[in-house]
Amino acid sequence: xxxxxxxxxxxxxxxAILQCFLATLAGCAIAGAGFATTDRELGEILLLTGSLVSxxxxxxxxxxxxxxxxxxxx
Numbered sequence: 001x002x003x004x005x006x007x008x009x010x011x012x013x014x015x016a017i018l019q020c021f022l023a024t025l026a027g028c029a030i031a032g033a034g035f036a037t038t039d040r041e042l043g044e045i046l047l048l049t050g051s052l053v054s055x056x057x058x059x060x061x062x063x064x065x066x067x068x069x070x071x072x073x074x
Contacts, residue, residue: 012073
């Protein structure tokens with residue numbers, strides 16, 4: 001019983017880490033497009049958008065994880 005609870009806890013944390021990695025990867029892809037463009041204004045917009053996507057995604061994932069931990073799912 002305790003082993004299953006531990007396994008579920010690890011699965012929850014690993015899934016959160018994977019989601020953070022994917023959010024960061026999406027942000028990096030968008031910011032990378034900012035370096036590929038020759039238009040300066042568009043490049044700045046893409047760089048800021050990439051940062052925003054990365055930060056927002058990571059905060060959303062960690063916020064959901066904190067709520068689940070607070071509710072006792074872990």
